[in-house]
Amino acid sequence: MGFLFLLLQGVVFFTLIAVALSLRLLDDGLSLNCTQEEVPCKAVFNNCLYRGWLIPSDFTPSEPDDLQVDVDVRRNMKGDLEPVIVAKWKAKDDGSISHLNGTELSVMKASTNQMLCVHFTFLQPFKTMRNLAGEKWSFFLDAVVVDPDRTYVVTVSNLPKPNLKHSSYNVHTNVDVPGCDHPSMISTTVCIERGETWQPNISVVRTRGLDVVDGLYVQFFPGENVERYNIFMKCNRDSSMKTLYHENQTLLNVTFDLENWSRSCFAEKPPTKPLLETPFPHGQRSVLIIYSKDHPLYTEMVLKLCAFLRAKCGTDVVLDLLDTAWLGTIGRMQWIEQKKRYIEQSSNKILILCSRGVQAKWGAICGEPRVLLREDVRSPVGDMLTLALQLITPDMQRPASYGKYLVAFFDDVSSERDVPSLFDIAVKYRLMKHFEELYFRILDVEKYEPGVERCIKDIGMDEYFNCPSGEALKTAIEAFQLHQIKNPNWFEKECVNSEDEVRGETDPLLKQPIAPIYEKTAIINNGPPILIQDVNIRSGTPSICTVTPQIHNNPEQSVMVVSPRVHSKPGEVLSSHPALAYPIEMPSVVPVNPLLYPCLQVESLPVETACPPVVFPVGEPSDLCLGNNRKNPTAPPPSMEDSFLLDQEMNMSAPVEMEESEMEGASEMRPSRGSDQGYSSRNSVDKEELKLQLDLSLLTKLQTQLLLNSPISSGFYNNSTES
Numbered sequence: 001m002g003f004l005f006l007l008l009q010g011v012v013f014f015t016l017i018a019v020a021l022s023l024r025l026l027d028d029g030l031s032l033n034c035t036q037e038e039v040p041c042k043a044v045f046n047n048c049l050y051r052g053w054l055i056p057s058d059f060t061p062s063e064p065d066d067l068q069v070d071v072d073v074r075r076n077m078k079g080d081l082e083p084v085i086v087a088k089w090k091a092k093d094d095g096s097i098s099h100l101n102g103t104e105l106s107v108m109k110a111s112t113n114q115m116l117c118v119h120f121t122f123l124q125p126f127k128t129m130r131n132l133a134g135e136k137w138s139f140f141l142d143a144v145v146v147d148p149d150r151t152y153v154v155t156v157s158n159l160p161k162p163n164l165k166h167s168s169y170n171v172h173t174n175v176d177v178p179g180c181d182h183p184s185m186i187s188t189t190v191c192i193e194r195g196e197t198w199q200p201n202i203s204v205v206r207t208r209g210l211d212v213v214d215g216l217y218v219q220f221f222p223g224e225n226v227e228r229y230n231i232f233m234k235c236n237r238d239s240s241m242k243t244l245y246h247e248n249q250t251l252l253n254v255t256f257d258l259e260n261w262s263r264s265c266f267a268e269k270p271p272t273k274p275l276l277e278t279p280f281p282h283g284q285r286s287v288l289i290i291y292s293k294d295h296p297l298y299t300e301m302v303l304k305l306c307a308f309l310r311a312k313c314g315t316d317v318v319l320d321l322l323d324t325a326w327l328g329t330i331g332r333m334q335w336i337e338q339k340k341r342y343i344e345q346s347s348n349k350i351l352i353l354c355s356r357g358v359q360a361k362w363g364a365i366c367g368e369p370r371v372l373l374r375e376d377v378r379s380p381v382g383d384m385l386t387l388a389l390q391l392i393t394p395d396m397q398r399p400a401s402y403g404k405y406l407v408a409f410f411d412d413v414s415s416e417r418d419v420p421s422l423f424d425i426a427v428k429y430r431l432m433k434h435f436e437e438l439y440f441r442i443l444d445v446e447k448y449e450p451g452v453e454r455c456i457k458d459i460g461m462d463e464y465f466n467c468p469s470g471e472a473l474k475t476a477i478e479a480f481q482l483h484q485i486k487n488p489n490w491f492e493k494e495c496v497n498s499e500d501e502v503r504g505e506t507d508p509l510l511k512q513p514i515a516p517i518y519e520k521t522a523i524i525n526n527g528p529p530i531l532i533q534d535v536n537i538r539s540g541t542p543s544i545c546t547v548t549p550q551i552h553n554n555p556e557q558s559v560m561v562v563s564p565r566v567h568s569k570p571g572e573v574l575s576s577h578p579a580l581a582y583p584i585e586m587p588s589v590v591p592v593n594p595l596l597y598p599c600l601q602v603e604s605l606p607v608e609t610a611c612p613p614v615v616f617p618v619g620e621p622s623d624l625c626l627g628n629n630r631k632n633p634t635a636p637p638p639s640m641e642d643s644f645l646l647d648q649e650m651n652m653s654a655p656v657e658m659e660e661s662e663m664e665g666a667s668e669m670r671p672s673r674g675s676d677q678g679y680s681s682r683n684s685v686d687k688e689e690l691k692l693q694l695d696l697s698l699l700t701k702l703q704t705q706l707l708l709n710s711p712i713s714s715g716f717y718n719n720s721t722e723s
Helices: 095-099 189-194 296-311 324-330 332-344 356-365 374-378 385-397 399-404 435-443 468-486 490-494 623-631 640-651 660-669 677-708 716-722
Strands: 002-006 010-016 041-046 065-075 081-090 102-109 115-122 138-145 151-159 171-176 203-207 215-220 228-235 238-245 252-257 275-277 286-290 316-318 349-353 405-410 428-431 452-455
Touching: 065 138, 065 151, 065 171, 081 102, 081 151, 081 189, 102 138, 115 138, 228 252, 238 252, 286 296, 286 332, 286 385, 296 316, 296 468, 324 332, 332 349, 332 385, 349 435, 356 385, 356 490, 385 399, 399 405, 405 435, 428 435
Parallel strands: 275 452, 286 316, 286 349, 349 405, 405 428
Antiparallel strands: 002 010, 010 228, 041 115, 065 081, 081 138, 102 115, 102 151, 151 171, 203 215, 215 252, 228 238
């Protein structure tokens, strides 16, 4: 039926004449087949009048087991899509299977009580309680054609049926067939013939003038498979109807005479209310979203809606999947109670997103079989919807709590039938068609006021996807809608009997190919770093530095005198070794034969009586020197650094003249030691003697090194002389 408001009060109605369908079989039952391997079978259908009821049986089988019923579409022999009931059931694996002669499936239309039965008659008895695969014997039927938007009762019985007054059973279930607005039904032949997909594109024009009769001109496009159209026009108590026929025309039109109609039906249209664009509020609002995890794609839709509310609308969203850390800390029931209490104490709202899972879980609360969804088992938070519905139910008994709850569903993937009866009195919003009205409810702002109509830019049905978050939401809705079209029984596939069925499955995300991960290990050298320095070779004339010892002609004296050095800073005492408290015996002088060692002679200097000279042997040390060293150990031998300091000391050991006043001042600045302050000058002399002894030791080592490296000690001189 199509309708259109004309001006203020006139209405035009269009009706399509459709034929009501009755229960029937696909292809009139010609495609029925129930034969299985090892079990020959014959299938017949009737109006459920079973003669065997009147004949008692000695033995009857047990009731059927595990009945599952769904609605799907099948193509008939002509290639047309038709909605059918898909039923599956099993036979119990007990001894009564030996008396199982057949099975019966009956379908009753709830609105008219019309019934249709299909009988499976087994041509030979069962030899085993289970089939060769070790499973229960199962049966299947998908040939009963049904009408859209209707409810049916499906019952299964084993033959022969239980005798009267014996133990009986009743294995049945109800099934709701989706309407023509459902994606899986929109392409069926019955919906096309009813005109459910008809887009008439009606246009209405009022004709009036001097030569033209005052009338109403109506024009529209005809639908497929429809031959007759009734067009009604009504105003107050006046009405008029005209009938048109298709007659292979691409455009139909009709004119109503308005000469005898009341003028009040065509009053001038009042001025349009001005649109007042409402900006997003600065104060942040919060929304608690209650939903069912029907499918991974549906959960993705909910997450994208949360992102759109946050990014585009500036609304804080409270969702279980976005607060798993705190939820796992305090528990599921405590988390819901805490969030619900926060909403009740503020002006925020609770949004219930209805879907097939919400309706099924509400039915389980009301006494129907429990529903366990695959996504609830996989989710780290589990089934939060059932707990939320149990807390919400008492609030629905108090009208003052109605304003806190918003009920909505995604129009493209759900319908109003998915809204539980608990929310029958609530306003139901279709997303994203009514998202603007829903958002006004979140803000507690009226969309319509006297003379003003408010609107919010870029969140309407035709605009919300112009932003990145809205585009992602639209993509998620289309993906789930496409999945529903390809899998009409998707919800039944998501229902499981136990959690063990899901734990053995592989997450679909893990099945997706993952790009390989490459690992690069750095090479770490455990040893010290190796530094390579190229040799810089100079192409110029090579230069050789030669150190030649000075040879004196006077062989009688071979004594070197080292004079003490007077520092410019009297208060500074330099020493590389600790002071020795015991006296040091000087090694004896060993005379050197100048004929044997003409190259090693030291210049002799006169010895002053004020400072006794210190002598040291030149050449090989004597046994006496070694013995004295054993008795009276001297300072430790100098290192290479000491040798370098020795050169500096020798270069800086020239005598320095100082005034007597300066010497006295230096002695005053030097810290005195000992109990007798009168012997302070003697203490300074001891320090100088120790310093001289240190210099002596260093020079001794240097002379020894020069001797060992000389041509005489190495044998080179003797070899040259002999030659």
